[in-house]
Amino acid sequence: MKTFDYIVVGAGSAGCVLADRLSRDGLHTVLVLEAGGSDNSFWIRTPIGYGRTFFDPRVNWMYNTEPDPQTNGRTSYWPRGKVLGGSSSINALVYCRGLPGDFDDWEAAGAGGWGWNAVRPHYEAIERRVLADGTVEGSGPLFVSDVSRDTHACNRHYFAMARELGLPVTEDCNGPSPEGITRYRITTRRGRRWSAADAFLRPALARPNVTLVANCLVERIVMAGRQATGVTVRTGQGRETFHAAREIIVSAGAVNSPKLLQASGIGPGALLQQFGIPVVMANDHVGGNLQDHLGISYYYKASEPTLNSVLSPWWGKAMQGARYLLTRRGPLSLSVNQCGGFVRSDAHLSRPDQQIYLNPMTYTTTPSAKRPLIRVDSFPGFILSFQPARPTSRGWITLAAPDPDVAPKIVPNYLSTEKDLADVIAGGRLIQRMARTAAMRAFTKAAMAPDILALDDAGILEDFRRRCGSVFHPVSTCRMARDAGEGVLDSRLRVFGVTGLRVADASAFPNVTSGNTNAPTIMLAHRAADLILADAAGAETERMSG
Template sequence: MTAEYDFIIIGAGSAGCVLAERLSASGRHKVLILEAGGRGRSPWIALPLGYGKTFFDARVNWKYQAEPEDTLAGREAYWPRGKGVGGSGSINALVYARGLPDDFDDWEAAGATGWGWETVRQTYEAMETNVAPDGTRADSGAMHVQDVSDQIHPVNRHFFAAARELGLPHSENINGEQQEGATIYRINTRGGRRNSSARAFLKPALKRANVTLVTGAMVERIGFDGRRATTVHYRCRGVAKTLRAGREIILSAGSVTSPRILQLSGIGPAEHLKSLGIMPVMDAPHVGGNLQDHLGINYYFRATERTLNNELAPFLGKVRAALRYALTRRGPLALSVNQCGGYFRSSEGLNRVDQQLYFNPVTYTTTPAGTRTVIKPDPFAGFILGFQPSRPTSRGRIDIRENDPLAAPLIRPNSLATSEDRAQVIAGGRLCQRLIRSNALTALVEAAMGPDLRQMDDAAILEDFRQRSSTVFHPVGTCRMGKDAATSVVDPALRLHGFDGLRVVDASVFPNVTSANTNAPTMMLAHRAADLILEGL
């Protein structure tokens, strides 16, 4: 079989889009991107606040379910994942957080040589253009990162006042020199529209003659010639197809699907594969393991002054917001639902950040509407205060449950499995409790909506977390990077241990989850991975 393409990238998500642009830029290499979903052209994707419309939309969302967990009161967690060009970066809430320097130094200590903070920082700087409220730009990268401090809702001032009252630090920029503290989140938008990797990287790449995108392409397995990955077998619109890669196959299908494709290809826990009728190519028990994710919880409060609810719940308010957005590309529709928050230490004696907080000037109700689920702002003033422990120590797994690429995965997060994680939940709850009891926020609270954090002891905080917490949609680690096959799946150059011609480049290779949102680190990883791939040619 003749190789039609030098590189075949599986997955046009946050990582795959970056790779496609970077690997094709010289014009010397032919690049194919296979995406199982569609083109991602929904207007709700481009609209920053459209996140609420895509959260349950099966047209752009795989809508996975995790297995029931006793530690979460027997609940099955909902796992939204992007289905289409841009991947989860097309349906996320747009918070752009690089991660803390010690996150990446921990990567290097875990065996990911060359992925320490100083190297990673340079990659971020090459990738980004940081845009001030007045439009002034710094740097010249494809990923536009917007400072929206001039647009956030006035009610957010109470959050910053509460942080000052408690003596907590302040950060002008979560990605700057002083990252820790109460901050206005930076978001990856450009001209008031979502600036996902699909828009920033793939769209310009597709103008090149050496780049091809195929959507609706469900990859069934990767084929091997001895210890070299050579072919990709996929099905597109009911037709089975096989393509050979001239140089490399790059698996960028995400933390859920990348380990699934490896297992369907015979690389994974041998006994599990045999039980499903798959002949193991290599016994690789770490494929699908090391699953980490952020769990978080929101506390809802009625407010004593106007919030975004008052702007977005009434029909006329919606019209005004829509007109403002159409005319100026500004206003609440141009922002993330997560306006403020930041990195914090739950107590003064800690040597590193342990919590990420969110303060949202809106509350909402999730209701079924026929075959859809709708998220609507409440018809009264309200706000949300929430937290997530930053560095969970529990580890779970994702595995195939059938020898069928279309079958839903077996997602077992193993949430709150360690005493350390349970202690972190209590610590985060107590930090939020101190904030909500501050004079600044006491004046803003009319009443608690649901469980009242202000009245909870440690046991109640933990039990409430078990009953109501959910994933914050940051799964990583299922094809972790490390020094050898005994402890990991890929090496620091992201090559699959024991094989040639195959790399994994997405959040599944993170040795440890970063301290906050994972979209920016995923794009950074792909940007640097492209350099490593091209250097090795």
């Protein structure tokens, strides 16, 4: 069968949710198309295994940005999932809804119906929260685990530091008081990664009305005038065209969704003409409004044992490996990001402006799929990190060539506003205040270069330009907005100017949320499915009454 009611492009965090939700009633046929292959891998299943998939082209698009002038001409490496589950199969597992004000900002930006009170029920519907004592709250398909019983004992110093500075401490950044230092919740179930493929796609594939085609490349959306009617796909058997009786939903991610729209004639008119692509709908915002979080880490030698002491020696690795295989517990069952949260760099601010990470380990990284990403230092150490939560710089993504095999051109345009520069300095000053507390001084044996306490504001900024890196949260390249003069999608995720086509993934965010973007991407897809089904029911009612 080559015709389906719905075609979902991408089996990542959003696409898996759509496959489940659109097929649940059994009334509609759903085709899911995925460029990657199986997620049946030990390194995907093992939480700390994302160090192995970080540079693995078998499951990772491994994108690189253009050189960025504001970060000393450096390129940024952007891992993106190319596998069932998408980036939820290779990410660092932190589950963070974002702050309520983030979504009220979405609504103010033109995404009507996406305020906090509207999206909160969708979070509650998808989550199954496993508390530290094993108690389960909620009945959603996505397991979100409190793993504090396995986090390192030295983390207590971070909470002592927060109290000394007067920073709030919160039980859960996804709870009723999201601001403050906390132990991060992660997407695991019984010590194993629980991706969007586990939570949503596998239940969907058990239904006869869902078809998955993996290891395929969607080359373009087939248009009849301004009506999306199907997709042209390259598989191992050649080129095929699949038709959509109802709608096509693009969920290929913040990099590949705008790329596919542009390849299909929806995007900046001059760019499309340059590559000889017939213009279906000229819209300069397709691929524009790119936003991402930048972060930086400061390294310290510790005065007492940290996770380094457990994972650096060969015998420690062997013991923890055996422990994990036997019990699914210990450091291999965790993210390297154990603690952190949302804080205000200045108490007078109206809301948190920084997300911080407090990790009980220091390490170096190696850019190779053949060796572990993380090489733990031989001495006890810890990390203090920050990322400005609400960057105002905007970049763009465009086709680099009409050939669908060619990676797009990614221009992040980092640190291009005075506000972003000021936020970097504010974050650096916050880390300085943390490092000066009695709690952290007692935990610190020595600062590793560069010592942030030796830097003035100019030094903080110059060091940030030299060492900062993406936190891998690209969003907003097909953003929701009031009209095509401001964005790509309406508040029901329909592409302006065409019919039968929506985009539902992180590219649809009007603005980046304050923290990690996987949870809001899953939430967005959950609400998107409701909108799609409601519109289909409305159209059917209108047809019957007519």
